[in-house]
Amino acid sequence: RGLWAVVPAAGRGARFGGDVPKQYLQVAGEPLLAHTLRALLAHPTVQGAVVALAEGDERWPRWREIEGKPLLTCVGGDARADSVLAGLAALPDSVRADDFVLVHDAARPNLASADLDQLLERGRNDPVGAILAAPVRDTLKRSGDDGGIDGTEPRERLWRALTPQLFRRLQLTRALEAAQASGIEVTDESMAMERQGLRPLLVEGADDNFKVTTPADLARFEFVLARRG
Numbered sequence: 660r661g662l663w664a665v666v667p668a669a670g671r672g673a674r675f676g677g678d679v680p681k682q683y684l685q686v687a688g689e690p691l692l693a694h695t696l697r698a699l700l701a702h703p704t705v706q707g708a709v710v711a712l713a714e715g716d717e718r719w720p721r722w723r724e725i726e727g728k729p730l731l732t733c734v735g736g737d738a739r740a741d742s743v744l745a746g747l748a749a750l751p752d753s754v755r756a757d758d759f760v761l762v763h764d765a766a767r768p769n770l771a772s773a774d775l776d777q778l779l780e781r782g783r784n785d786p787v788g789a790i791l792a793a794p795v796r797d798t799l800k801r802s803g804d805d806g807g808i809d810g811t812e813p814r815e816r817l818w819r820a821l822t823p824q825l826f827r828r829l830q831l832t833r834a835l836e837a838a839q840a841s842g843i844e845v846t847d848e849s850m851a852m853e854r855q856g857l858r859p860l861l862v863e864g865a866d867d868n869f870k871v872t873t874p875a876d877l878a879r880f881e882f883v884l885a886r887r888g
């Protein structure tokens with residue numbers, strides 16, 4: 660059975676600097692968002708995507724399909740969770756309440772098909788769902804108010820949460836609504852699920868499924884594309 664994706668792309672890119680939101684930065688003649696959507700929709704299991712755009716977004720190129728698969732849009736919100744909720748609400752009716760959906764960052768263009776295979780294979784057999792994640796490789800320090808080091812966090816069992824994340828449509832909607840109602844900012848979908856007492860599965864993905872956050876990340880993606888040829 661096919662699967663739909665929600666792609667939050669309503670960020671204004673404040674951290675990147677400059678006035679072009681990062682999803683619209685040009686890479687190899689196309690906006691970053693085009694690369695991300697292609698990587699996602701090229702997967703045979705992915706049937707279509709809803710892209711959550713910032714209100715008044717005039718850069719969206721009005722694509723109706725990519726890789727021959729339908730693209731729908733909706734207006735996102737102030738926080739990522741608001742954008743994902745809007746995307747979930749805009750999914751077609753053919754996506755049932757207990758169907759799994761993928762959520763994937765617009766700013767994460769380097770998704771490998773093998774990672775998506777793993778996520779789908781393992782996540783769809785889990786009652787809750789799953790996320791791609793990568794083990795932490797640096798030593799982690801906790802700082803005090805004065806900038807001094809208060810301690811070292813053991814990095815065993817610490818992971819960086821990546822996307823896509825795979826959850827059931829209604830259960831994710833309820834979890835995000837609950838987080839919204841409690842005023843807690845969830846920085847990924849799993850965090851909302853965890854707050855419901857649920858335990859999604861971690862699926863180890865490639866380190867290079869990175870989120871473009873700084874100009875150096877953009878250069879890294881350009882390098883990846885050049886090497887791919």
Ligand code: C5P
Nearest residue numbers: 667668669670736737738739742765766
């Ligand atoms: O800000 P951050 O890098 O965590 O954003 C991750 C993804 O969430 C990006 O693709 C961004 O466009 C999206 N986002 C959104 N709505 C917001 C904030 C972020 O769709 N209000």
